[in-house]
Amino acid sequence: MVRELKEVQGIIIKRQKYKEADLLAKVFTKNDGIITMIVRGALRPKSRLGAATMIFSYGTYVINTSGHGLSMLRTYKEVKQFDNLYQDMTKNAYASFIFDLIDHAFIEYQSLGKYFDLGEFAVRKINEGVDPEMITQIVQMQLLEAYGVKPELEKCVICGKTKGIFDYSIKLGGIICSDHFYQENNRLHLKPKETAILRTIGLLPIERLGNISISEDSKKATRDAIDRIYRQTVDLNLKTKKFLDELKLF
Structure with missing residues (x-):
């Protein structure tokens, strides 16, 4: 299965604990749909990846993906948040x-x-x-x-x-x-x-x-x-x- 690095723009809509200090985060994108990313070390204190994948964060995420199943978050760019x-x-x-x-x-x-x-x-x-x-x-x-x-x-569905x-x-x-x-x-x-x-x-x-x-x-x-x-x-x-x-x- 071929994997590639890809940039996707989107909004983090859901996250949950995965393994030990890792998270699964769903990112909502237009062209690539809804993608579930593994975020390594996200639960560790001061994790930058964890901070960039808070719920309702949005920006550019660089992922390692095959186009199916779980993708891996590698890094991110210009991430902001819907603070309210x-x-x-x-x-x-x-x-x-x-x-x-x-x-x-x-x-x-x-x-x-x-x-x-x-x-x-x-x-x-x-x-x-x-x-x-x-x-x-x-x-x-x-x-x-x-x-x-x-x-x-x-x-009207009957007469128009x-x-x-x-x-x-x-x-x-x-x-x-x-x-x-x-x-x-x-x-x-x-x-x-x-x-x-x-x-x-x-x-x-x-x-x-x-x-x-x-x-x-x-x-x-x-x-x-x-x-x-x-x-x-x-x-x-x-x-x-x-x-x-x-x-x-x-």
Whole structure:
């Protein structure tokens, strides 16, 4: 198996003890996907590699890799950190859940493409102080496609109508207009404004995101709706989500 030295740019999204003083660290990259690196001696006092692979560090990592399995971290360049994510438990919890959600949608070394941009932009916004719950809801809605569950949000899944009053049907995989509410007893029974929020956050390119101002009631309704969509279509059981629930954030 041929191994090579390679530079990858990315964000450290997870780390765990490996052997004695060593760590396994996952780095989130755009072109090379999610890579697990062995970090030798990372747990030793004053280890530079350990400091460079703290959670939510980002920069350039030089790895010895074969393109599968575990890679070896050799050195690093220009590593910085999302300090607010690291220091704030709430922001940390949301960012950890976002990365966990993306991590479970892809196999290692699979190119993330637009989902790298989605994840990076999301954690930058959370680090800057933008409402982490709404950023997380945006990621959840836009990541459904990566799980093979792309909801129809532009038009009624039954008749194609694009304007009017809409609700969401998990069974039918998208929005339905009020002309067909009587046909779908299992729709989510969202208020028109709440369905509009789901449509917006599912379709809006995240780089066009402006100021977010949504009432707590609407936010809770969309949160519950997204949770139901995931439970019934993706069925994940993530520890990071449980932690958010325990914090009463979700």
